[in-house]
Amino acid sequence: MESASSSSPLGALFCALFPSCDSEIPRVLLRDLAAREFNAFLWISLIAITSLLIAKVFNLLRLWRRGNRIPGPPCPSFYGHCNLISRETLTDFLSDSHERYGSVVKLWLGPTQLLVSIKDPNLIKEMLFKAADKLPLTGRAFSLAFGRSSLFASSFDEVQKRREALMTELSERLLVRAKVVECIMERMHRSMANGSVDCNMVSQHMAFTILGTTLFGDAFLAWSKANVYEELLMMIAKDACFWASYNVTPFWKRGFWEYQHLCTKLKCLTQDIVQQCRKNCKLFHCMDQNHYDETTSTGKNASYDASYCSDGIPDNFIFQKFKDNIDEKEESSSNIMGMMFHGCLTTTGLIDNILMRLVTHPEIQDKSVNFRFDICFRMCPEIYTEITMAQKDSMAPVEQNVDKMPLLLATVYESARLLPAGPLLQRCSLDHDLNLESGVTIPAGAVLVVPVQLVQKDDSSWGSDADEFNPYRFLSKTGKRSNLVQNTSFSEETTDLGKSSFVLNDPNDNAAFLTFGSGIRACVGQKFIIQGVTALLAALLKHYEIKLPVQAQNNEKPKMDNCGFKLLPSTEIVFLRRSS
Numbered sequence: 371m372e373s374a375s376s377s378s379p380l381g382a383l384f385c386a387l388f389p390s391c392d393s394e395i396p397r398v399l400l401r402d403l404a405a406r407e408f409n410a411f412l413w414i415s416l417i418a419i420t421s422l423l424i425a426k427v428f429n430l431l432r433l434w435r436r437g438n439r440i441p442g443p444p445c446p447s448f449y450g451h452c453n454l455i456s457r458e459t460l461t462d463f464l465s466d467s468h469e470r471y472g473s474v475v476k477l478w479l480g481p482t483q484l485l486v487s488i489k490d491p492n493l494i495k496e497m498l499f500k501a502a503d504k505l506p507l508t509g510r511a512f513s514l515a516f517g518r519s520s521l522f523a524s525s526f527d528e529v530q531k532r533r534e535a536l537m538t539e540l541s542e543r544l545l546v547r548a549k550v551v552e553c554i555m556e557r558m559h560r561s562m563a564n565g566s567v568d569c570n571m572v573s574q575h576m577a578f579t580i581l582g583t584t585l586f587g588d589a590f591l592a593w594s595k596a597n598v599y600e601e602l603l604m605m606i607a608k609d610a611c612f613w614a615s616y617n618v619t620p621f622w623k624r625g626f627w628e629y630q631h632l633c634t635k636l637k638c639l640t641q642d643i644v645q646q647c648r649k650n651c652k653l654f655h656c657m658d659q660n661h662y663d664e665t666t667s668t669g670k671n672a673s674y675d676a677s678y679c680s681d682g683i684p685d686n687f688i689f690q691k692f693k694d695n696i697d698e699k700e701e702s703s704s705n706i707m708g709m710m711f712h713g714c715l716t717t718t719g720l721i722d723n724i725l726m727r728l729v730t731h732p733e734i735q736d737k738s739v740n741f742r743f744d745i746c747f748r749m750c751p752e753i754y755t756e757i758t759m760a761q762k763d764s765m766a767p768v769e770q771n772v773d774k775m776p777l778l779l780a781t782v783y784e785s786a787r788l789l790p791a792g793p794l795l796q797r798c799s800l801d802h803d804l805n806l807e808s809g810v811t812i813p814a815g816a817v818l819v820v821p822v823q824l825v826q827k828d829d830s831s832w833g834s835d836a837d838e839f840n841p842y843r844f845l846s847k848t849g850k851r852s853n854l855v856q857n858t859s860f861s862e863e864t865t866d867l868g869k870s871s872f873v874l875n876d877p878n879d880n881a882a883f884l885t886f887g888s889g890i891r892a893c894v895g896q897k898f899i900i901q902g903v904t905a906l907l908a909a910l911l912k913h914y915e916i917k918l919p920v921q922a923q924n925n926e927k928p929k930m931d932n933c934g935f936k937l938l939p940s941t942e943i944v945f946l947r948r949s950s
């Protein structure tokens with residue numbers, strides 16, 4: 371009978387090489403070899419796991435040692451403050467802690483989770499420039515809902531290229547076109563048939579239309595599924611953070627699959643609007659080509675707009691240049707959905723907030739309609755006059771003259787200051803400690819946060835009226851860029867402003883203005899959305915006065931909710947057509 375060793379390929383090879391050997395020897399040798407290799411494998415695994423654990427323990431000890439050097443409230447238990455602080459109370463807790471322990475405060479959220487909050491504007495600025503990465507949760511929320519995104523990922527290296535491309539694209543689309551304004555006004559007019567409109571609904575629609583037409587072009591205005599898209603996006607927004615907060619994707623939960631179903635629907639709709647854009651474009655291309663052929667054959671001057679359809683894709687269609695930069699594997703639709711998601715949510719909040727400020731401070735729109743204004747208000751400029759003045763010597767539509775409307779721009783910035791889009795700016799530095807110039811060292815792995823709302827309402831940065839709505843704080847007289855913010859009362863300064871022309875101070879010059887973040891990960895859409903929203907408001911306020919309905923005028927003014935990011939109750943407002 372043939373031996374086992376010679377029947378195996380290795381054994382046969384051994385016998386062929388050493389024919390004189392005993393047939394038992396190769397088998398023993400092979401077994402020995404296998405046992406040694408297995409042992410070596412076990413040793414290597416053991417060493418690797420042990421060194422990994424030692425590195426983890428070492429990092430943890432370092433985090434504890436360095437973390438404990440930062441001032442902060444004592445930790446109630448080994449498991450940290452997590453059980454004591456809810457999302458609603460975090461800002462209050464940080465406010466108290468900053469008051470007691472200074473501008474850099476630490477909180478242990480768990481035995482391995484250190485949170486460091488910074489309140490001093492100059493330290494914040496430095497930190498936001500040095501810490502380039504965002505928390506993994508941010509990237510996870512976007513990728514779970516929309517697929518891998520190279521715009522809203524955590525790592526700076528991943529987003530850097532796309533950020534630059536998007537910034538260039540947005541800077542070419544700063545103006546909201548007359549057609550978009552018309553479409554919004556038409557819809558608002560229809561909604562007003564019931565007497566008043568819900569402020570949040572109308573803001574959401576405006577935000578959605580601005581973003582949709584910027585990303586998808588005019589095809590978006592005629593798209594029959596735009597309303598469904600808007601609803602879906604808002605439904606996803608409600609749950610995105612909840613599902614992303616699981617460390618392991620909860621495949622076993624039914625709710626998760628329902629959420630995923632909504633996300634898939636949104637993706638299909640995104641692809642649908644992209645198709646509509648393509649069709650629209652081909653149509654325009656043919657029409658323009660026919661027009662071009664006609665005009666050249668009749669010898670007339672051809673006015674073919676090559677920039678619109680140079681390669682069969684309209685210029686304003688999903689950012690052609692931006693799309694070119696996306697590598698093949700990446701789904702461009704995830705970036706588009708991400709932009710619609712972030713842009714619509716934040717812009718809805720901003721417009722909602724501005725409209726509420728305008729109805730609760732009617733004197734800023736137009737003094738002639740307000741009977742309660744006092745002497746100081748009589749002297750200060752107001753938005754309606756500003757719009758009419760800006761239009762006086764200009765043939766351009768009102769939305770193209772926003773640069774001549776500093777008070778309207780200041781109103782937008784002041785509303786953004788009082789109600790930022792979220793409670794915290796967040797960063798982390800996973801691999802390196804962060805050394806701040808003040809001497810504070812923030813250990814690698816700590817979560818860094820900026821309590822935006824506290825910073826944007828801090829007396830030391832904004833003066834004694836920091837809590838109040840005062841757009842004039844962003845204005846100064848021509849030729850005198852005085853610091854209006856510090857220790858300046860509304861009445862003194864605005865009286866003075868009324869006598870002379872004035873300019874807008876760049877809000878970003880104040881390190882405590884953080885609505886759009888700051889530093890290398892700051893919002894890419896700031897300039898675009900400020901211009902867009904101001905242009906839309908200019909067109910609206912030129913024709914309408916925005917008011918609370920008569921029955922609501924004596925009610926209490928809307929207040930911020932517990933988190934301070936929403937005005938409650940959601941209010942009905944009225945757009946009253948101006949007679950002239």
Ligand code: HEM
Pocket residue numbers: 498504521522523529533536709712713716717720791795796884885886887888889890891892893894895896898899
């Ligand atoms: C009122 C409107 C908006 C507000 C309040 C807002 C606010 C913000 C904030 C606070 C951040 C984080 C900044 C930081 O951590 O330093 C951010 C990031 C970002 N925003 Fe906006 N945003 C708005 C509109 C938009 C629009 C319209 C776009 C683009 C179409 C946009 C694109 C982005 C992008 C791409 C980022 C991520 C930057 C990064 O992670 O590197 N934003 N935004």
